[in-house]
Amino acid sequence: IASSVLPEHQSYHKCIRTLTKYNQPEFSNILAKWHMLQKIEKRASAYFLHVYQAVGRLGGKVLLDECKSLRTKTLDHSNHEIIKEINQARKEMQETKRDVVTLKMSFDSLKINYTDLNHDHNELIEDYGTLRNDHERTNNTVVELRQTYADTLPRGLRAKTKRTLENWVEDAKMHVETQKDKHIFECITRHQCVLVTGSFGIGKTSTMKNVALRMNESGYDVIPVIDDPRDILNFYNPNQGTLFVIDDFCGKYTLKSSQFERWKNLTDDILSIIEGGNCKIIVSCRLQVYNDSKFTTLSLFKNCICNLMSDNLSLTHTEKSEITFLFLRSDSSKICKLQNIFNCFPLLCKQFHDNPTSDITQVFTNPSPILETEINQLQKGRIYGKYCALALCVKFENSLHENVLTGDIDKKTRSLFKNICEKCNLDRGTSRLLLKDELDSLIDTFLINDHGCYRFKHEQYFEFFRCYFSQI
Incomplete structure (x- = not known):
């Protein structure tokens, strides 16, 4: 266009100035398109420069020369087809991009819906747990009410x-x-x-x-x-x-x-x-x-x-050893030979466990504390018959024969019975047969009947009761 208006030797800028002077509409339109093409050319040159540099780094001089020739190469028909395919691919890529954006928006929406559903699900789980606990409490209450209704025990006694x-x-x-x-x-x-x-x-x-x-x-x-x-x-x-x-x-x-x-x-x-x-x-x-x-x-x-x-x-020896270890632990070995002395061995173990002392041997060989509790309870409970029976065994030096209780006795022995009965808060005329019944009841607890002779089960028992009844 410029060549048709201006001589060939004038520059581009001079051509532009000359065209501007005409101030005709078609020339203004041509100039606008020219400026747009100039901008496109600058961007294309910049893109080509980046590609050119990248190809040079990756492919070396051969590919670099190929790029130079392509820059000035005239497009033929096949190249036009390639351009069309590129444009078509660009359109498809743009459509794909729009689809991706649409899918992303759909995914974000689904994600929000999933979060809401998950929150609702957690709330339902909590509500279910609450309902289940309420159901269990209600069932327990119903069971308790049924038991209370059918229970023969009063509520206070049931709690006790x-x-x-x-x-x-x-x-x-x-x-x-x-x-x-x-x-x-x-x-x-x-x-x-x-x-x-x-x-x-x-x-x-x-x-x-x-x-x-x-x-x-x-x-x-x-x-x-x-x-x-x-x-x-x-x-x-x-x-x-x-x-x-x-x-x-x-x-x-x-x-x-x-x-x-x-x-x-x-x-x-x-x-x-x-x-x-x-x-x-x-x-x-x-x-x-x-x-x-x-x-x-x-x-x-x-x-x-x-x-x-x-x-x-x-109790067997093994069972006594187990009881000893349970109550005494590390001290159990100290009393292995003392397990068979007294029948109240389990009680002695419990008492030592509750009130440990330094002399463990003394506890298991001297039952005086237990015997003192027993005799005091007989006295406090006014169980004077058994109390007197033990006193008689002491007064007869741990050898009280049955015939003394069932047969004839001299005046001195009769007087001894009366005095002991009186000191033990019994009537002086208490029957000797009644006292024999009391002695029989104490067999295997405090006494034994050795061929018709009442004796204390253990020498330690006799020594304790002899000291206890020394004032009678």
Whole structure:
């Protein structure tokens, strides 16, 4: 265009100035297109320069020369096709880019929806957990209400019974299960009534509690009874297996007539209950109570008697060693040879555990503290018959023959009996046969009957009671 207007020797800028003078519309339009082409050329040159430099770095001089020739090469028909394909590819790339943007927006939207759904899901899980806990509490409440409605125990007594069993569980941590536990458990499984007896400190109460806990685990409702057998009649539940547990059921140190008579009078009623099969009774008493002559008239507990001092139920050497280690730990080796001196060995272990002293040997060879507690309880409980029986053994120098109690005696011996009875708060005319019954009740607890002669079981027992009764 410029060449048609201006001579060939004029420069580009001069050509532009000349065209501008004409100020014609077509020339203005041509100039605008010219400026646009000039800008495109500058950008293309910049892009080509970057490509040219990159090709030179990657392909070396050969490719660099090829790039130079391509810069000035005239486009043929095939090149036009390539340009079209490039333009078409550019359009497809732009469409793909738009699709990617659209997909990204869709993904972001889905991500937001997923976050909302996840939040709702977590809330539903929390609500479900809350509902499940509420459901469990409601079920427990319903069960408790049903039990309360069907429970024969008053609510206050039920709470007390629960605390008692919890204490028994805690005590069981210091209990060694022995052959006597297994035997008594088998007995209460087979029989409706079981009596556990033995001397003081031998482990009657501990064993009975352990057996009761095992019965509780088996599904029985365990109810400790203090001393009134009428509780069995009042709290028996025909729809629930029940085990009544009574410790020292007829008195602790001697047979108490009032308690004995209540049991005797209610025997038939209790038998009618236990015949149903859902009710069981396990009781304990000391040997001095069991040996009372009146006890033979109580038929309720004649079928199954477990004497912990019998040969088949007494503690074995291994069991005593286990008890020793449980209570004494590192000190257990110090008393290995002292385990068989006294029947109250388990009680001695417990007392040393509760009140350890420096002289462990003294504890297991001198039972004076335990004997003092026993004799004081006889005196405080006004159990003067047994108290007097022990005093008689002392006064007869640990050799009291039966014929002195059943046969004729001289005036001096009769006077001795009367004086001892009086000092022991008994009537001076107390029958010697009554005193013999008291002596018999103490056999295997404090005394033995050695071919018709009453003696203390251990020399230590005699020495203690001789000092105790020295003022009589």
